[in-house]
Amino acid sequence: MEDPAVTDEQSTAESETTLVVVTGLSGGGRSTVARALENVGYYVVDNLPQALMLDMAELAFKAGGAARRTAMVLDVRSRAFSTDLVGAIRELKERGFSPRVVFVDADDEVLIRRFESxxxxxxxxxxxxxxxxxxxxxxxxxxxRDQADVIIDTSHLNVNQLRRRIEELFGGEDARRLRLTVLSFGFKYGLPPDADFVLDARFLPNPYWVPELREHTGREEAVSAYVLGQEGADAFVASYADLVNATTTGFEREGKRYLTVAVGCTGGKHRSVAIAEELASRLRDSGLAANAQHRDLGRE
Structure with a gap:
């Protein structure tokens, strides 16, 4: 028979302790993520042996105060590292905690350049x-990686962009809410590997072929008005806003906290940027925590 006292303590642990587990590829940006979490008030334990994750979580719960927001950074280089991270996360959940796993990744070519530099x-x-x-x-x-709550591909992010992404995800009082990133990108640079939804805006006329708009971006009024004024653009944005709104309750029920909606066009400069900004705005208007980011803006 389940002990009511233990159940109550586990419920309190879940409701009052915020745990973030950071892992990922060496060179992917774990240290930057750790510093960003410290900036928004997390107590960060770096290079924690995996076997001590549960002990650290229980210590954070008992300590209270600032320790109730704790981030644990796991490094494959640690001699205490085990491949059963998923099992360790499961054990935390069985004890009443709700850890959020952040996985940092990057393309092999990018990682190689970083190590060589x-x-x-x-x-x-x-x-x-x-x-x-x-x-x-x-x-x-x-x-x-397959079990992570949020995967951040840092291939095209600098240190400041990665820091801002972490602060947006974990910095607010509503950090437990489902948070949406509407990410513009260029298909010619590849699909974002962390996308939950992928939208294709290439059915719209390309402002690149309008001389007076070519050098401008979808964040500027002239380009935005041109893109959103095209036949089908408003219905496109409205349909996907409805789709995202229809799925958020289910995602929250299933424990997902971070959703990435990727909007692509050819180069990630005009159409996808304008659509991403408009979609994020409509999602915010419907009460969701949404922000627009632009992966490939400025690459051309």
Missing amino acids: VRRSHPLQGDGRLADGIAVERGLLEEA
Whole structure:
């Protein structure tokens, strides 16, 4: 028979303790994420042995105060690292906690450039190449990535952009709400790997072929008015706003806290940017915590 006192304590732990678990590829930006979480009031434990995650969570709960918002950063380089991160997360949930797992990722080519720029070897490459170490680490973390609440691809983010993304996700009093990022991108640069929905705005006329609009972006009024004034544009935005609104309750019920709606056009400069800004605005008007970000703006 379940002990009511234990059940009450677990319920309190879940409601009063906010846990964030940060992991991901070496060179992906874990340290930047950790600093950003400290900036918004989290107590950050770096390079925590996986076996101590539950002990750390219970210590944070008992300590109270600022420790009730705790982030645990796991590093594959730790000798205490285990491949069963998913099992450790499950154990936390069984004890009444609701950890949110953040996974930082990046393209292999980007990771290699980052390691080479600081003249460091990959912690798992041994006598092999950088690419070999990255491949081994991807294999170790594959299941953790699949189970993460939010995946952040840092391939095209600088330090300040990554910091702002973390502050937007975890900085507000409503951090437990479902938070939406409407992300514009260019198809020619590849699909965002963290997208939950992908919208294609290439059915609209391209402002690139309008000389007076070519050098401007979808964040500017002239381009935005041109894009949103095209036949089908308003219905396109309205339909997807309705779709997102229809799914948010279900996502929250299933424990999802971060949703990425990706809007693509050819280069990520005009159509997708204007549509993303408008969609984010309509989602905010409907009461959702939504913001627009533009992955490829400025790349051309």
